[in-house]
Amino acid sequence: MTTFSLVAIPIFVFLFAVRHQRQLLQWLSQKLKGKHCSKDVANPSDVKRMAPYPAQPIKGRERYRVMMDIRKLDAQNWLTLDKNYMDEHRVRTQLLHEKREEVLRCLPESIEPCQEALEEVSDFLCERFPNMFEMSIQDGRKIVTNRMTGDKFTISGRDSKGITEALEAAVRLTMEDLSILMMNEEGEFYLAASASLFPTGWTVNQRIGWTISQLHGPVPLWHQQVGNSVSKFLARLTPTSPMERSNYFVEVKGPNESLTEILYRPNSLCEKELSSPLPSDILIRRERQTFRRLPRTGAIVFGVKTYLTPLDELPMAELDNLAKEMRSWPDYVGEYKGRDVWGAKVLEYYRQRVGEEKTGNEDKDGSIDV
Ligand code: HEM
Numbered sequence: 278m279t280t281f282s283l284v285a286i287p288i289f290v291f292l293f294a295v296r297h298q299r300q301l302l303q304w305l306s307q308k309l310k311g312k313h314c315s316k317d318v319a320n321p322s323d324v325k326r327m328a329p330y331p332a333q334p335i336k337g338r339e340r341y342r343v344m345m346d347i348r349k350l351d352a353q354n355w356l357t358l359d360k361n362y363m364d365e366h367r368v369r370t371q372l373l374h375e376k377r378e379e380v381l382r383c384l385p386e387s388i389e390p391c392q393e394a395l396e397e398v399s400d401f402l403c404e405r406f407p408n409m410f411e412m413s414i415q416d417g418r419k420i421v422t423n424r425m426t427g428d429k430f431t432i433s434g435r436d437s438k439g440i441t442e443a444l445e446a447a448v449r450l451t452m453e454d455l456s457i458l459m460m461n462e463e464g465e466f467y468l469a470a471s472a473s474l475f476p477t478g479w480t481v482n483q484r485i486g487w488t489i490s491q492l493h494g495p496v497p498l499w500h501q502q503v504g505n506s507v508s509k510f511l512a513r514l515t516p517t518s519p520m521e522r523s524n525y526f527v528e529v530k531g532p533n534e535s536l537t538e539i540l541y542r543p544n545s546l547c548e549k550e551l552s553s554p555l556p557s558d559i560l561i562r563r564e565r566q567t568f569r570r571l572p573r574t575g576a577i578v579f580g581v582k583t584y585l586t587p588l589d590e591l592p593m594a595e596l597d598n599l600a601k602e603m604r605s606w607p608d609y610v611g612e613y614k615g616r617d618v619w620g621a622k623v624l625e626y627y628r629q630r631v632g633e634e635k636t637g638n639e640d641k642d643g644s645i646d647v
């Protein structure tokens with residue numbers, strides 16, 4: 278190699294990196310976050326290859342406390358797509374058809390915020406996943422086309438067909454459930470509209486119009502430990518400071534339950550009669566919750582993405598943390614979370630995995646000695 282190329286190549290690489298800094302950083306962050314956020318997926322059917330947005334791991338806290346645990350929203354992943362899109366889209370369509378009253382309600386005052394939410398959702402999806410969603414103008418109407426399913430929705434310039442139309446279109450596009458929170462005269466946020474297709478022990482028609490405080494009535498220690506902070510947090514949220522948080526539940530699925538029955542849980546996540554479930558029937562059900570203040574109407578869009586991981590697919594470190602956390606729950610918290618149904622089985626499985634790891638390590642040590 279000549280002296281010229283030894284000097285010229287690094288300079289060229291440096292100049293290239295400076296010139297394309299933004300694209301390189303974008304590429305790097307996409308690589309680090311996995312394939313779920315690819316603008317470069319060429320075909321709508323490529324969604325089947327997209328890995329889910331990484332769920333927050335179970336932390337392993339040794340002392341139980343209800344936590345706000347909010348962090349800045351990863352804005353470019355406000356809404357996500359992954360390989361489960363088509364299956365879950367079928368479930369969503371079925372529920373909107375068969376359980377419409379239970380999963381979708383909008384109070385009259387939420388019509389404008391629901392319309393704004395639909396605009397935000399469609400703009401975001403078309404910008405973020407241009408190969409999956411497309412915006413067009415037809416006869417003066419703004420239309421979004423979902424290229425994976427063939428669905429088309431009018432975003433603006435339409436004659437409204439009903440009060441739930443905009444929010445329904447929004448949740449037919451997303452994998453997230455979406456709710457609209459508005460402030461009442463007492464300054465409290467309440468559930469003004471909701472499309473919650475994958476609920477955990479409640480339904481929209483039971484709780485529409487409830488304040489955030491009422492919604493959390495059954496949650497032990499919620500009012501004592503986070504009630505005030507949640508109200509302050511929601512009141513201070515601005516369009517430029519969106520936030521997110523994560524939550525997990527443990528669910529027990531019955532034998533031969535369909536995906537619809539697993540995801541749509543209006544009553545309970547763990548039926549008492551299923552007290553001896555297999556590890557593969559115990560699911561860690563995580564929710565990624567996002568909070569965004571809408572700039573025009575000032576309402577809040579609350580998004581919930583549900584992820585399921587069977588217990589026997591949980592990495593050892595997280596299983597360890599789950600065992601730690603469930604032991605830290607006072608009895609009344611354990612009862613709320615269904616520990617009576619699945620707790621003994623989880624610990625039995627945990628001890629078995631610990632045993633297997635130990636044996637594996639001893640074998641490895643042994644082979645080195647030999
Ligand atoms: C920062 C805000 C929030 C915090 C800290 C929070 C916290 C929690 C916690 C700790 C639970 C119990 C989950 C468990 O560990 O088993 C829960 C349940 C629940 N949350 Fe929230 N939440 C927030 C926002 C919201 C919002 C905006 C809604 C509106 C729909 C909501 C609706 C619910 C419902 C319906 C339940 C189930 C209650 C039941 O068991 O009946 N949450 N929440």
